[in-house]
Amino acid sequence: MSVLTRDEAQARAQFLEVHRYSIALDLTTGDDTFDSRTVIGFTTRSAGDTFVELKPAVLRSVILDGQALDPAALTENRFPLTGLDAGEHELRVEADMRYSRTGEGMHRFTDPADGETYVYTQMFMEDVQRVFAAFDQPDLKSVFEIGVTAPDGWTVLGNGTARQSGARSWTLAPTPLISTYLVAVAAGPWHSVRTEHAGLPFGIHCRRSLAPHLDADADEILGITRACYDRYHEKFEEPYPFDSYDQAFVPEFNAGAMENPGLVTFRDEYVYRSAVTDTERQTRAVTIAHEMAHMWFGDLVTLTWWDDIWLNESFAEYMGYQILTEATRFTDTWVDFGIGRKAWGYDADQRPSTHPVAPDPAAVPDTASAMLNFDGISYAKGASALRQLVTWLGEKDFLAGINLHFARHKFGNATLADFVDSLATATDRDVHAWADRWLRTTGVDTLTPRVTDGGTRWSLDVVRDGGRPHRVAVGTYDLDVVDSGRLVPRERFELDLPATADSTAVANAEATGNATAGAPVAAGGTLEGSGRRPALVVLNDDDLTYAKVRLDGPSWDTALRALSGIPGPLTRAVIWNAARDMVRDGDLAPTTYLDAARTHLPHETDLAVVQGVLAFAAGQITDRYLRPDHRPAALATLTSLCRDLIRRTEDGNHPGLRLTAVRHFIDAATQPDAIQEWLDTGSVPGGPELDPELRWRVLTRLAALGALDNATIDAELARDPSATGQEGAAHCRAALPDADAKARAWARMFDSDDLSNYLFTATAQGFWQPEQADLVKEYVPRFYPAAVALADRRGPAIAEAAGRHAFPVHAVDDASLRLGRECLDGTEMIPALRRKLADQLDDLSRALRVRTAVA
Numbered sequence: 001m002s003v004l005t006r007d008e009a010q011a012r013a014q015f016l017e018v019h020r021y022s023i024a025l026d027l028t029t030g031d032d033t034f035d036s037r038t039v040i041g042f043t044t045r046s047a048g049d050t051f052v053e054l055k056p057a058v059l060r061s062v063i064l065d066g067q068a069l070d071p072a073a074l075t076e077n078r079f080p081l082t083g084l085d086a087g088e089h090e091l092r093v094e095a096d097m098r099y100s101r102t103g104e105g106m107h108r109f110t111d112p113a114d115g116e117t118y119v120y121t122q123m124f125m126e127d128v129q130r131v132f133a134a135f136d137q138p139d140l141k142s143v144f145e146i147g148v149t150a151p152d153g154w155t156v157l158g159n160g161t162a163r164q165s166g167a168r169s170w171t172l173a174p175t176p177l178i179s180t181y182l183v184a185v186a187a188g189p190w191h192s193v194r195t196e197h198a199g200l201p202f203g204i205h206c207r208r209s210l211a212p213h214l215d216a217d218a219d220e221i222l223g224i225t226r227a228c229y230d231r232y233h234e235k236f237e238e239p240y241p242f243d244s245y246d247q248a249f250v251p252e253f254n255a256g257a258m259e260n261p262g263l264v265t266f267r268d269e270y271v272y273r274s275a276v277t278d279t280e281r282q283t284r285a286v287t288i289a290h291e292m293a294h295m296w297f298g299d300l301v302t303l304t305w306w307d308d309i310w311l312n313e314s315f316a317e318y319m320g321y322q323i324l325t326e327a328t329r330f331t332d333t334w335v336d337f338g339i340g341r342k343a344w345g346y347d348a349d350q351r352p353s354t355h356p357v358a359p360d361p362a363a364v365p366d367t368a369s370a371m372l373n374f375d376g377i378s379y380a381k382g383a384s385a386l387r388q389l390v391t392w393l394g395e396k397d398f399l400a401g402i403n404l405h406f407a408r409h410k411f412g413n414a415t416l417a418d419f420v421d422s423l424a425t426a427t428d429r430d431v432h433a434w435a436d437r438w439l440r441t442t443g444v445d446t447l448t449p450r451v452t453d454g455g456t457r458w459s460l461d462v463v464r465d466g467g468r469p470h471r472v473a474v475g476t477y478d479l480d481v482v483d484s485g486r487l488v489p490r491e492r493f494e495l496d497l498p499a500t501a502d503s504t505a506v507a508n509a510e511a512t513g514n515a516t517a518g519a520p521v522a523a524g525g526t527l528e529g530s531g532r533r534p535a536l537v538v539l540n541d542d543d544l545t546y547a548k549v550r551l552d553g554p555s556w557d558t559a560l561r562a563l564s565g566i567p568g569p570l571t572r573a574v575i576w577n578a579a580r581d582m583v584r585d586g587d588l589a590p591t592t593y594l595d596a597a598r599t600h601l602p603h604e605t606d607l608a609v610v611q612g613v614l615a616f617a618a619g620q621i622t623d624r625y626l627r628p629d630h631r632p633a634a635l636a637t638l639t640s641l642c643r644d645l646i647r648r649t650e651d652g653n654h655p656g657l658r659l660t661a662v663r664h665f666i667d668a669a670t671q672p673d674a675i676q677e678w679l680d681t682g683s684v685p686g687g688p689e690l691d692p693e694l695r696w697r698v699l700t701r702l703a704a705l706g707a708l709d710n711a712t713i714d715a716e717l718a719r720d721p722s723a724t725g726q727e728g729a730a731h732c733r734a735a736l737p738d739a740d741a742k743a744r745a746w747a748r749m750f751d752s753d754d755l756s757n758y759l760f761t762a763t764a765q766g767f768w769q770p771e772q773a774d775l776v777k778e779y780v781p782r783f784y785p786a787a788v789a790l791a792d793r794r795g796p797a798i799a800e801a802a803g804r805h806a807f808p809v810h811a812v813d814d815a816s817l818r819l820g821r822e823c824l825d826g827t828e829m830i831p832a833l834r835r836k837l838a839d840q841l842d843d844l845s846r847a848l849r850v851r852t853a854v855a
Contacts, residue, residue: 002076003366004053004126006305009137012050016135018042018142023132026149027119027187028168033057033096034106034119038132040091044084051078053126054133055105056095063092077129093133101756102797103254105130106185109756111251113209113722117151118188120250120265122258123181125306125367134180139304139413141177148172150187157186157205159262161244173243175261177411179302184260186248193218197226198233200240206249209722210271214249217272220281221247221288224328228289231327232296232319235399238406241300247288251723252758254797257287259294259316266291273724274693277656279607282330290320301406304413306370307361310439311419313374314357314382317341318390321383332569332608337383338543339573339612343580345380346548349444351842353835357382358416358439371796372835384546385438391544392434392471393427400426437468445470445547447497447539451554458533462497466547470497474527475541475571476534479562486565487558490534492541493527536566543574548581560596569606576613583625584846586853590621591630594637602644607656610645614638614664622668623770624812624847631770638668650686659688666697672707692720696728703735704769710736727762734766737775742767746779749806750786757797764806773810780808780816784823787833796832803836812847820844 019041026035040052059071062079073080081091099108099119104127110117121131128134148156148170156162159182160173172185191211194203204221206214214221225247233239242262253267270284297319298312321333348354355363357377364370390398401423409418416439424431445466452459460474474493480486536558539549551559559566559575566572579596582588597617604610622634645661648654662684669675679698683689690698699716702708710733717729734745745767748755755763768776787806791799808816820841824834 002078003368004137005366006307006361006364009139009305012135012137013139015046015048015050016042016044016140018135018140021132021134021142021144021146023144023146024149025131025146025185027154028149028151029096031099031108033098036093036095036097036132038091038093038134040093040133040135041088042091042135043088044086046086048084049080049082050084050135051080052091052093052133053077053129053136054079054093054095055097055129057098058096060094060096061092062094065089065091077126079133091133095133097131100130101252102794103252103757104795104797107250107252109251109723111207111209111723112726116189116208118186118190118207118251120186120188120248120253121184122254122265123183123260124258125181125371128180128183131183131185136180138179138181138302138306141179141302141411141413143177144175144183146172146183146185148185148187153189154187155190155192155205157184157190157203157246157248157263159184159242159260161201176241178261178299182260182299182302184258184263184265186250186263186265190248193222195222197229197245198240201244201246202226203244203246204249205246206268206271207251210249210268210273213271213273221284224285224288224324225292227327228292228323231323232292235323236296236406237403238296238300238410240295241410242295245292247291252756254757254800257291259291259298259312261295261299264291273722274691275655275659275688277607277611277659279336279611279656282324282333282336282608285324285328285330286320286333286336289323290316293319293323296406297402300411301409302413304415305361305364306367306373307359307364308414308416309370309373310357310378310382311414311416313378314386317379317383318386322387332606334543335569335573335606336608336612337380338570339576339608340615341380342384342543342546343380343577343612343616344376345382345384345546346376346444346581347584347843348376348839349381349442351839353838353842354442356440356442357385358435360440368831372831381546388438388471388545389434392469393423393429393431397427397429398423401431434469441468446550447472447547448550449537449539449552449555451533451537451552453533453554455532456530458529458531460527460537462495462539464497468547470540470545470547471495472497472539472545472547473541475536475538476529477536477538477558477566479535479558480565483565485562487536487562487567489567491529495527536562538571538574540574541568541571543570549574549578550582551575551578560592560599563596564600564603569609572604572606572609573612576609580616583621583850586850589854590625590850591634591854593617594621594634598637598641601641602648607660610657611660614641614660618664618667620847623810624843625850627851628770628773632670635668635670639665639670642668646684646686652687655688662688662694663697666694666701669701669705672702672705675701676707692722692724692728695720696725696731699728699732700735700766703732703766704737704771706737708732708736723758727758730759730762731766734763735769737769737772739775742776742779746782746786749802750790753794757801760798761801761805764801767806768808768810770810776808777811780811781819783808784819784827784837787837788823788827788829791830791833796830799830799833800836803833803840807837807840809840809844812844812851814848817841817844817848 022039024037029035055077059074062069108119149168156170158172159175163171190205191208192205244262246263249266249268249271251268257266293316297315321337324330325333405422420435448463450461472495476490477487478490480488536555583593597613642661642665649658675698678684713729713732745763787802
């Protein structure tokens with residue numbers, strides 16, 4: 001398919017203006033296709049030619065200004081409109097459009113639990129063309145009027161309030177000016193919970209089989225929605241710009257959520273069927289807050305071209321965490337961001353595929369390249385940059401600039417330059433220079449302390465590898481005189497590290513709080529203090545900037561001894577992140593990280609910290625950074641750690657910690673006995689009971705260990721015939737250590753196009769198991785040509801899934817790296833797969849370097 005270039009989009013935006021779409025969708029025409037009829041009213045500013053985009057199964061008719069055109073003129077996804085005079089025009093397009101099984105366009109899903117069918121749209125980037133004909137680019141905003149014919153018993157949801165006229169006909173209220181990619185329709189026999197807030201209808205929706213689980217959490221979901229809505233209205237001067245606020249939890253959704261105006265769609269895993277931790281509830285709440293932020297930044301004011309996707313995502317990412325902290329019971333959201341989300345940005349920023357938060361427009365020449373920038377840089381690094389900006393600028397000036405931006409560009413489009421100009425108007429600081437340093441550059445700065453102890457005085461210099469300005473906090477801590485496993489704060493300072501050619505810079509140190517006699521002060525570019533040096537010095541103590549930090553030797557020794565005794569969870573997260581970075585950079589043995597986890601996690605009180613550390617210890621250290629012969633000892637360390645956490649939480653006061661420990665114990669089990677007993681009894685001794693999520697988790701591990709057969713999988717699927725059960729069964733079958741099972745799983749993934757996006761992912765996640773390296777080694781070289789062919793057939797969503805989940809991540813050896821590089825260098829492939837493979841191979845290369853560094 002042809003991709004839209006930036007130059008083409010600019011030319012088309014100058015050539016025409018779109019006024020209105022009238023769209024009729026008939027969802028009653030069969031299981032494979034639906035009927036799409038579109039009328040577009042537009043004006044051309046001069047005489048000339050242009051094109052409209054669509055990807056039909058069958059294009060039945062195209063009528064321009066009353067004149068029928070030949071449908072055979074469609075070339076790939078473009079229909080030419082030639083010989084246009086200046087003035088108003090009307091285009092009518094009728095087509096049969098194909099339902100999707102990959103989460104792109106109009107996705108269709110039949111629930112195995114009850115046989116009910118649901119459809120919903122995901123129009124992002126070019127996928128609106130799978131639903132209706134459009135001038136598909138973000139700066140050609142228009143009013144959309146949509147009518148839907150749906151089966152009896154269905155409810156239709158959309159960007160505006162829906163009105164039913166007759167048994168099958170639905171009309172959605174016309175939208176204000178929005179971009180094509182933000183149009184949304186969801187239809188099916190939804191279970192709905194409706195209310196009103198601030199004079200607007202609010203609703204949450206899910207498939208019927210999930211109704212009891214949505215009802216159980218409805219008060220929490222709607223309470224968070226109301227709290228965020230109210231807090232945004234305290235910060236933003238522009239009121240919410242749409243006529244309703246619906247949130248639909250939809251099946252087989254590729255992303256976390258999508259910010260469609262008035263109808264946010266979420267993956268329906270957020271409707272919890274099984275027990276979850278409070279951190280997972282917080283993640284759902286952050287997503288709610290994130291998507292609501294988009295109603296202003298993304299929907300009311302939209303990017304002009306895709307090079308500014310960060311304007312949408314970085315802002316929503318930052319506001320989601322901040323608003324949740326301010327408006328709900330989740331007051332420690334930045335700990336979870338620091339220990340979990342932020343690493344996504346750090347990792348992406350150290351790969352060859354890194355890019356600036358705000359890339360040069362020339363680096364995003366078309367929509368295919370734009371898709372590649374939906375990554376940890378546009379989200380996590382961008383949000384970190386904005387958090388640093390607020391720290392440097394002050395929230396008052398930041399919000400003044402944001403509100404000016406909304407006022408200037410509401411219902412229109414804007415660029416990075418527009419955003420920076422709005423901020424600059426609200427402050428006397430040089431925001432343009434800040435943006436150049438932070439948003440137009442790549443890579444991660446590293447801040448390293450040099451602490452000198454003179455006995456009666458101590459001093460600190462900061463070595464900065466990188467060129468960005470940073471405002472950072474420095475925390476100093478001493479060992480408790482009563483309990484040497486605890487640390488107590490001494491002083492906290494703020495440092496401005498200016499962006500100069502000199503990599504050593506310390507200036508403007510100011511003690512915060514109540515200064516005391518002898519408190520350290522800045523003197524001649526060096527932070528100095530009286531008394532002996534602190535036992536622990538932590539740079540970026542509040543995690544307010546985006547940089548890797550190191551600890552000096554004595555501070556690291558203190559951290560290894562007393563990390564769990566540091567009073568603030570955010571400080572502990574900063575230190576754990578420093579250790580993570582040191583492992584990835586080859587400066588710390590992975591076993592040292594594991595030993596620290598073994599020592600301190602049994603005493604850790606913050607759930608996000610426990611989850612973040614265990615995720616890295618299990619997913620990276622145990623499975624990739626250690627040689628296979630060291631893996632059994634690492635798994636033993638993890639299971640021992642988890643046993644301690646399970647024992648510690650027997651009183652029932654920390655259910656989230658206990659659930660986390662149980663999950664990781666299952667995943668790290670090397671013998672089937674204990675987890676088989678849990679499965680047989682239906683419970684972990686002392687709880688929790690094994691709900692569907694835990695049962696499938698145990699079964700997956702038993703399958704990998706060779707302690708499960710197909711009959712047991714079939715019996716469990718009969719017990720849990722839900723969509724999640726189907727995925728669990730696919731996961732288990734692919735994990736069986738049997739040559740025939742592997743051959744069948746491989747054929748389902750790569751030789752057939754029948755698997756939905758979710759069933760493909762489940763199968764891929766089960767296929768590669770570290771314990772089965774010899775069994776699956778023949779598939780390593782087969783992966784690359786198979787993935788290329790699959791991506792060509794099924795497109796970007798499945799290409800992303802194949803590159804992420806079907807990649808042989810546990811084949812950490814030179815031969816695997818060589819095969820991958822040969823494929824990248826010598827094979828044509830779609831950009832989505834090329835980017836994912838390039839990132840996977842860089843991670844593989846890093847794993848090999850880590851192994852070599854600690855050999």
